[in-house]
């Protein structure tokens with residue numbers, strides 16, 4: 143039988159445990175502050191610094207890979223090769239389908255220069271360069287134009303998502319396309335993307351994760 147003194151100690155211990163648990167419970171960052179933090183990251187040069195480190199490491203990894211006629215590297219487009227920071231910020235980091243479509247149609251997304259440096263390095267080494275994007279078939283022409291205008295020239299293939307693939311998750315869709323490319327004879331030496339859903343799954347080779355602090359696509 144617990145003495146009354148021990149009972150008081152036990153109750154105090156229990157209350158302290160609740161207090162500590164509540165103090166440690168995580169709370170979200172205020173959304174306005176989180177957005178400010180993201181804007182500061184992108185506009186203060188920190189993003190480019192992080193990206194340069196990622197690209198330098200990738201170039202080191204690709205440097206010693208032997209290249210054959212079938213060697214290919216896959217690139218995602220949005221937030222990997224082309225930056226949509228301008229429209230994302232304008233939309234306060236929300237998604238408005240009509241305005242997003244208009245932005246893609248205008249084909250004026252700037253190249254992400256660090257990734258362009260990796261693209262040029264891989265092109266010089268003789269890799270075939272393939273874009274796999276979640277953008278839709280009706281956006282093919284404007285996407286092609288945007289890539290070429292930004293200096294992403296001489297790529298092998300641009301693959302957009304067709305209507306049969308709309309029900310697939312990004313990871314399922316991108317994995318499916320990589321497997322199809324492999325079946326056609328391409329040897330995928332690497333995969334460059336800003337989302338884990340660009341990189342996970344079969345046939346990815348060297349995975350290069352480009353930073354993106356604006357959104358997540360699963």
Ligand SMILES: [Mg+2]
Nearest residue numbers: 218220221336
């Ligand atoms: Mg992307």
